[in-house]
Amino acid sequence: MKVKLRLFQKYLLNRKIVLSLFLFFALVNLVVGYVYQLPVERALLSIAISGFVVLIVGAIDFIRFYEKHRLLTHLRQRVVIGSMELPETNQLIEEEYQKIIQEMQEELLKLENTFEQSEQEILDYFTTWVHQIKVPIASLHLILQTEDSELSDEISEQLFHIDQYVNLILQYVRLGSSSTDYVFQETSLDELVRENIKKYAPSFIRKNLALHYEPITLTVLTDPKWLSFVIDQLLSNAVKYTNQGAVSIYLEDQQLVIEDTGIGILPEDLPRIGERNFTGCTGRQQKTATGIGLYLSKQIIEKLGHRISVSSVPNKGTKVMIQFSTEQLKLL
Incomplete structure (x- = not known):
């Protein structure tokens, strides 16, 4: 009711010129009647008849005004509005506005198509570049296998x-791409974790770190490629920021936990973990830290429908937990 009352007030403001003219001519009618000494009842009757006509026409006009406002409000709440969906009008100014809107939509569509094409070209370039750079990297790995020093x-x-x-x-570019797709399937967490542990085995040996791993008998509905990337980043950070002690990977309350005994995170930095380009105190100590890994991990986890949380004590270690919804869990 209050909304309709406010809308009616706005309607009266929009029609203030018409109302002002009606009041002006009513006053003129009274003045003319007084000057020519005509009966007052005649002037009042004329004003009453005119007022009744104005009231009827105004009621019909307000109903049209209300319906048009309701339709426009509904269209404004939609993501995409087609120019043909705008309410019909017989007013020249509104027609010109609708033409402007149509031209702006066409221009916006062209810009979106250009942006998508440019985005795809960038993604294709980075994908090609990554595959090309991996060739010399793999070659160097093969050469170094013959050396033992x-x-x-x-x-x-x-x-x-x-x-x-x-x-x-590459994952950074893919994550921001509108064409990125996610393939959800039942995935064994144990297999994903073991694959990533194998990659970091040389790092564990080189830094003389212990690995405590408990087999994870849990299957989740997720995208294995993207979840594996997250586990890779979390394990990378655990190894990078742990100089002595151990890294532990286990299941706790149906959550995947990656825990280390590293340098930890300051309490004031914890709320901002996962923000773009935020490195905190750790980043100031470790000049090579960028924070991009945790940022990507957080974005991916949200898109997969999982949750990630971090707890840490400075100089004692960090504990990262990935929580899956009950619909995504399946015990083996």
């Missing part, structure tokens, strides 16, 4: 990091 081990470690960064930039 501390230097070759160090070079292999750095090549592994380069390979990670290459994959990171």
Whole structure:
């Protein structure tokens, strides 16, 4: 009721010129009658008849005004509005506005098509670049396999990091692409975790870190490629920021937990973990930290319908938990 009353007030403001003219001519009618000494009843009757006509016409006009406002409000709440869906009008100014809207929609559609084409070209370029750069990286790995020295081990470690960064930039571009698709299927968490553990085995050995892993008898409905990327990033951070002690991977209350005994995260930095380009105190200490890995992990987890949470104590370690919804869980 209040909404209709406010709308009626706006309607009166829009028709204030018509109302002002009616009041003006009513006053003129009274003045003319007074000047020519005509009966007052005649002037009042004329005003009453005119007022009745104005009231009827105004009621019909307000109903049309209300229906048009309701339709426009409904269209405004929609994501896409077609120019043909706008209410019909016989007013020249409104027709011109609708033509402007149609031209703007056509221009916007052209810009969207151009943007999508440019976005796809960038994605194709990065995909090609990643595959090309992986060839010399794989070749260097093969060459280093014939060497058995501390230097070759160090070079292999750095090549592994380069390979990670290459994959990171590709996933960053893919995540922001409108054409990114997700293929959900029943996935064994144990297989995903074991695949990533194998990749980091040399890093564990090189840093003399212990690995505590409990087999995970849990299947989840997810996209294995994207979830594997998240596990890879979390395991990478655990190894990177742990200089002594161990990394533990286990299941707790149907949550996948990756816990380390590393440098930890300050309490004031925890709420901002996963923000774009945020590195916190750790980033200031570790000059190579970018925070992009956790940012991507958080974005991917949300798109997969999972949840991620982090708890940490400085100089004691960090605990990252991935929680799956009950609909996505299946015990083996």
